Amino acid sequence: MTLTNTVCRLAARPVGLPKVSDWRISDEPAAAPADGEFLVQVEYLSVDPAMRTWMNAGRSYVPPVEIGEVMRAGAIGRVIESRHPDFATGDEVFGAFGVQRYAVSDGRDVTPVDTTLAPAPVHLGALGISGLTAYFGLLDVGRPQPGQTVVISGAAGSVGSIAGQIARIKGCRAVGIAGGEDKCRWLVEELGFDAAIDYKSGDLRSQLKTSAPEGIDVFFDNVGGATLEAALSRLARGARVVICGAISQYNASGELRGPANYMQLLVARASMTGFVIFDYADRYREAVVQLADWLRSGDLRSREQVVEGGIGDFPEVLLKLFRGDNTGKLILALAS
């Protein structure tokens, strides 16, 4: 029996928001695993802002997805055929399987998913790359101290919502920036943020002044652009700005907007630091154990927005991120 794979490939480099014509969806026979390989049936696709950056030409922290290649994606799936000694049929695994129904893997960078710990989608959220990014970005790069003010942009997103909760767990004042009343209410009432700012409801700088009156000690940025500038204007002495993402800029078709007031780093004796989560691979286990513990105790909540659909729905689901339509971790669950 030959399985039919549905595959989403990059057809063109997008200018601005990705269009339908930037993708090519096709059905093709699934490859068979060779010796030392296994076949995965993909069940859950992680849908991430960074995907937009992988679609651009030029090496960033990872090489770009080339035209004609299967779109890169982290995913969880089940091993349905194995010729690999370490993976057995029935295993639930996480890996960069790509936007397709079936993937062949040699096991490199593939990790088991313990669904007794939490349902699979949580392993793409709080216990996945999102949770790890929030954990190391906030704690290692941001180095918040109890009592300090931590401001998070994109706070209702997969990484931001966890980063803010970790800040709160660590005894900081957690202030989230998000778009819309519903998200803000969720941050404060469900996740325990100390304050939430709806950037759509008024001037961000004056709202920051109200919500972070002593200034910002740690700014965890997922947004960039005007949001980053507003935060830079409110830094406390010695502040740390953590550069995690810049979703406001990923679809810019002209020149990107750099922070015009970056000299505030001098005024505030502050630093702005970038990081890439893969550098922490040898400490993932420490973080997952801690995050799972917080989930179990109820200190930490993971929220996944699971959209059911097929591979052909991926282009449209991706756009939700750039419209601000998602709350928590956005996942495409492939109907079986």
Add this chain to the structure above:
Amino acid sequence: MTLTNTVCRLAARPVGLPKVSDWRISDEPAAAPADGEFLVQVEYLSVDPAMRTWMNAGRSYVPPVEIGEVMRAGAIGRVIESRHPDFATGDEVFGAFGVQRYAVSDGRDVTPVDTTLAPAPVHLGALGISGLTAYFGLLDVGRPQPGQTVVISGAAGSVGSIAGQIARIKGCRAVGIAGGEDKCRWLVEELGFDAAIDYKSGDLRSQLKTSAPEGIDVFFDNVGGATLEAALSRLARGARVVICGAISQYNASGELRGPANYMQLLVARASMTGFVIFDYADRYREAVVQLADWLRSGDLRSREQVVEGGIGDFPEVLLKLFRGDNTGKLILALAS
């Protein structure tokens, strides 16, 4: 006998380059020192890029010079009358005496100048704020390791020329960016920089690729704008960007140019950090002893460009900085 003071006051907040009408030069009777004060005859005025930032409204790392106030300036002068127990007539002193011929001081933040160690102008250069800024900015904020590549913008300026020499002394590859062949030759042949890039002679990014082929480990920035962007595009993994100044932006009348490619901080896992030299006041002594030692051994050279003139010449001398007309520390020596 009443002395006549010549004073340069800020008359208007400049838009772009300061114009003649932004200043008011006047003769007025010098104030007499009260009890606990002394009178200084100013001899050498330090002319610094940061002066332009002090002329803008709004608090930066120091309050702005208000309209009608004497223009702020670091200066060296001689005590000519004293009613202060710690300062005697004849003492040579450094302080923020302002752009004027005579200043009354209560001694706060005034330090003695040891002209047996080096002539007075050197105490505004390598042994003054410029040298201290280079020392702490490079060593404490930049943390260069032997063998690493340190790139300095504004390298022929007062701070940059010293920062580059310290990098070389510490066993780093020192690469300077400056405007014009003469400055570049001076950096390499006189100061021992490993390479110098004339930004006027061609594309800066490709010149950086040639002169820093392994990437930039420490970028010490005095310039900002396109220079900062070019350097960010060539950072080595884990690089430190030291934000010391942004002379290219100080006279911008529109919006400042932020680094559009600041996400390179993420790609390179790099940090960008601002600092203010005054924070290191309790360690000035350590630095001055070391800098004086390097001067004595010949490892470090201080160059001062001393322009002779009167207070009325200050506005024109200041503009030299923004035209790139100076090499080393720019000083206005007041004719006696």
